[in-house]
Structure formats: C-alpha cells, structure tokens
Amino acid sequence: MGVVAYSIEADCKEQFRYMIHDEVDKWVDQIIEQVFQDDRQSTVMELSKLFAKTKQKFFGACFQALIEQKYADLLEQKYAACPRRGKRCKKRRDNLKEMVTMQGPSVLKRPWFNCVDCTYGFSPLDKVLEISGKKHQFDVQKKATRTGVEVPFSGGSELFAELTNQAVSDHFMYDTFEEVGAYGCLADVVPSCQEIA
Numbered sequence: 001m002g003v004v005a006y007s008i009e010a011d012c013k014e015q016f017r018y019m020i021h022d023e024v025d026k027w028v029d030q031i032i033e034q035v036f037q038d039d040r041q042s043t044v045m046e047l048s049k050l051f052a053k054t055k056q057k058f059f060g061a062c063f064q065a066l067i068e069q070k071y072a073d074l075l076e077q078k079y080a081a082c083p084r085r086g087k088r089c090k091k092r093r094d095n096l097k098e099m100v101t102m103q104g105p106s107v108l109k110r111p112w113f114n115c116v117d118c119t120y121g122f123s124p125l126d127k128v129l130e131i132s133g134k135k136h137q138f139d140v141q142k143k144a145t146r147t148g149v150e151v152p153f154s155g156g157s158e159l160f161a162e163l164t165n166q167a168v169s170d171h172f173m174y175d176t177f178e179e180v181g182a183y184g185c186l187a188d189v190v191p192s193c194q195e196i197a
C-alpha cells in the first residue's frame with residue numbers, strides 16, 4: 001500500500017513538472033513573438049510591461065496545475081460525507097470554479113455533491129482549500145480591503161489595478177470592505193496604532 005501511495009505521489013510531482021514546463025513554453029512563445037519579431041529595441045519599461053501583461057495568465061495556469069496535482073484525489077472523488085449530518089453522498093456533477101488570485105486567473109473543475117437527506121450542496125475541495133464563494137479569492141480581497149482603508153472607493157479600484165495588475169470594480173472593493181467590517185476582522189488588514197505611529 002505504501003509503495004502504491006508513494007508511486008501516485010511521485011506521478012503527481014512529475015505530472016506537475018511536466019505541466020509547468022508546458023506553461024513555460026507557452027509563455028516563452030509569447031515573449032519571443034513580441035520581442036524578437038523585428039529589429040525594434042525595447043526599453044526596460046516596455047519589457048517590464050510585457051512581463052506584467054503576460055505573467056498573470058502564466059502564473060494562473062501554473063497555480064491551477066499545482067492544485068490539480070496536489071489535490072488529484074479530491075478532484076476524482078466519487079463519494080463524500082455531508083458536512084451537516086455525515087450522510088454518504090454520491091457525486092452529482094463536475095462544477096467549474098473560476099477564480100482569480102494575486103497570481104492570476106485559474107479554473108478548477110471539481111466534483112459537486114448534493115445531500116439527498118438535507119439537500120445541502122457542497123464541494124470538499126473548496127473546504128480544504130478555503131476557496132471563497134467570490135471569484136476574487138481571499139488574498140485579493142485582503143489587499144482590496146487594505147487599499148479601501150487608505151483610498152476613497154471611487155477610483156480605488158483604478159489604483160488597485162495599476163499597482164497589482166488585478167482588475168476589480170469599485171463595487172467589489174466596497175462590498176469586500178463592508179463584509180470584512182461585518183465579520184469584525186478589520187484588525188487583520190488595518191495597521192495597529194503602533195504600526196501607524
């Protein structure tokens with residue numbers, strides 16, 4: 001059994017390496033196409049912009065590959081216990097979760113379960129990974145809230161996008177800020193009096 005478990009883990013690691021190499025190749029193709037296509041000599045500013053523009057898609061894909069390999073067992077799960085009363089549930093369907101982290105956009109196709117006893121719908125993977133119900137995940141939400149503390153909401157999203165390469169709306173920033181306030185965890189994102197001093 002131990003040998004089998006080890007071999008699956010080794011497979012996942014190798015598969016992850018293979019997937020990342022594939023993403024690197026895709027990224028390199030974009031760079032080559034943009035930079036070496038003519039005799040134009042790009043500046044640092046232009047090259048940096050090109051990296052900023054292409055790295056989100058690249059890292060988002062790498063991030064997705066990492067989750068797909070690390071949690072391969074949860075993505076293949078056919079049965080799961082209902083979190084409410086433990087009823088054994090059969091997978092209902094695959095469900096796509098589009099998400100955006102600070103690394104970029106990723107899509108997870110994960111199994112979805114519905115409890116026949118209490119009708120509760122759930123995804124065990126979401127619980128393990130602590131995936132937010134929103135598209136923008138908690139790392140982005142945390143930074144957006146932190147920005148919201150300092151900058152007026154109108155125009156805050158514009159500055160946020162400029163500094164982080166994450167396109168969010170003013171509406172998203174306002175909602176996230178309000179929710180964090182409602183859960184009383186502003187202390188996590190707002191600097192303490194000592195820090196401000």
Ligand SMILES: [Zn+2]
Nearest residue numbers: 082084115118
């Ligand atoms: Zn249930």
